[in-house]
Amino acid sequence: MLGDFKGYEITVNKVLQIFRKTGPISSREHTIPDLIAANWLSIKTIINKKKDIYWRLFHRSLPLGYRLKYIESPEAGFCPWCTKEPQTPEHFAIDCSLSEKIWEIVYSFLNINESINYPSTLKEMFSGSSAQNASQKQVLNWLHITTIYELWCCYASLK
Secondary structure (H helix, E strand, O other): OOOEEOOOOHHHHHHHHHHHOOOOOOOOOOOOHHHHHHHHHHHOOOOOHHHHHHHHHHHOOOOOHHHHOOOOOOOOOOOOOOOEOOOOOHHHHHHHHHHHHHHHHEEEOOOOOOOOOOOOOOOHHHHHHOOOOHHHHHHHHHHHHHHHHHHHHHHHHHH
């Protein structure tokens, strides 16, 4: 049974009717549900290839070491800058020694009166939770997207 229909009665049209009645169905829950309203995709001053890398990191689909080890045989899955450290999205964006240095440099250029620390988790990075108001949040979103893109460029040039 699917809705009010038996298995032999099911057609594409009837399935669409069921979906229209029930509303949108999410096949996958976000690990960070409150970030759907982050609106970082709608920032117009950022070129799409930078947003694409950020989007891939958000969805954990960047081809980093922890994924490449299953694709390429010589790839061990470790970070190229940290000894024997698995390269996960968290490590790539936040915990790596190179990314920590880049975050420190980037945040040192911010001209905000309050002291804002660079993100320590992916959730902080995607949500811009350290911002005090909407304009700061937009600045932080722009800054985070650009920083992740630069990190990706460093990684891609090394590979």
